[in-house]
Each structure stands twice: as structure tokens, then as C-alpha cells.
Amino acid sequence: MERGKETIKNFSMITLGIAIYSFGFTKFNMANHLAEGGIAGITLIFKALFNINPAFSNLILNAPLILLAAKILGKKMLGFAAFAVPCLSFFMYFWQELPITVDVSHDMLIASILSGIFSGVGGGLVLRSGGIIGGGDIIARLAQHWFGMPLSRALLLVDGVVLA
Numbered sequence: 001m002e003r004g005k006e007t008i009k010n011f012s013m014i015t016l017g018i019a020i021y022s023f024g025f026t027k028f029n030m031a032n033h034l035a036e037g038g039i040a041g042i043t044l045i046f047k048a049l050f051n052i053n054p055a056f057s058n059l060i061l062n063a064p065l066i067l068l069a070a071k072i073l074g075k076k077m078l079g080f081a082a083f084a085v086p087c088l089s090f091f092m093y094f095w096q097e098l099p100i101t102v103d104v105s106h107d108m109l110i111a112s113i114l115s116g117i118f119s120g121v122g123g124g125l126v127l128r129s130g131g132i133i134g135g136g137d138i139i140a141r142l143a144q145h146w147f148g149m150p151l152s153r154a155l156l157l158v159d160g161v162v163l164a
Helices: 002-032 038-050 054-073 075-097 108-128 135-147 151-163
Strands: none
Touching: 002 038, 002 075, 002 108, 038 054, 038 135, 038 151, 054 075, 054 135, 075 135, 135 151
């Protein structure tokens, strides 16, 4: 019974973390054309080049990574990824449709700081609960698995490659 409560708690915290992360992504990164690392950053590139909504490209770009994670990292990671990726897309779409505007376009430094706060808090809740936010996290966990690289360093590497 305790294991079931712990699982519900973890998935609740993952959902809350993804909601916080996606709010920052949508209201600060997307709204102000700021860069982002990982697969989320690639979805912003697709938005700029092809006008594809990141909520949809997130699903498409993450699908092969979910399958790879399941094959290499096991069923538990498949469960987290299969939950997190659609949850992230849902919240990306939700925050876009919700008529809340946080206008900080006059100061990109403030927009960047707020984006970082929401990303950090949201991502921290997700990772602390054993989950992932999306593809960048999957790639980082694979690097951790294959090369014994610390997760923090692998995440920095993945984000740095996309930002470059």
C-alpha cells in the first residue's frame, strides 16, 4: 500500500513540475523568442522556421527517444517517459490557450531570469521525483547509463549542444 502512495506522490510531483516548467517555457521562452536547451529548444526552432506548435513537435521528436529509453533503460523509464512527454505537450498547449499574459518583453534579462526560475523549479521537482521532462532528459539518462556521466553534466552537455 505504501508503494502505491509513493507512486501517486511521484506522479503528482512530476505533473506539478511539468506544469511549472511548461508555464515558464510558454510564457517566457516562446512569448519572448528566447532560446531553450534540449528537445524543447528544438521545438522552438521548428516554431520559428516552420510555425509548428511546440506542443505537437514535442510529441513527434520525443517518440523515438521514448522507445530507445524503454529498450535500454527499462520499463520504469518507459512509464515515466510515456507519462511525461504527453503531459508536457498538454501543458504547453494549455498555457498557450489560457489568456494569461506576462509581458516582460521590455526586458529580456528579466524574461530570461523568470524562464530560468520556472525551468529550474519545475525541472527540479520532476527529476527529484525520479521522472523526466522530455527528450533532453532521456538523452542525459542514456549518457549516464552508457558513460557513467553525472546526470547534471549530461544535461548541461545536451542543452549546450542545442543552444550552440
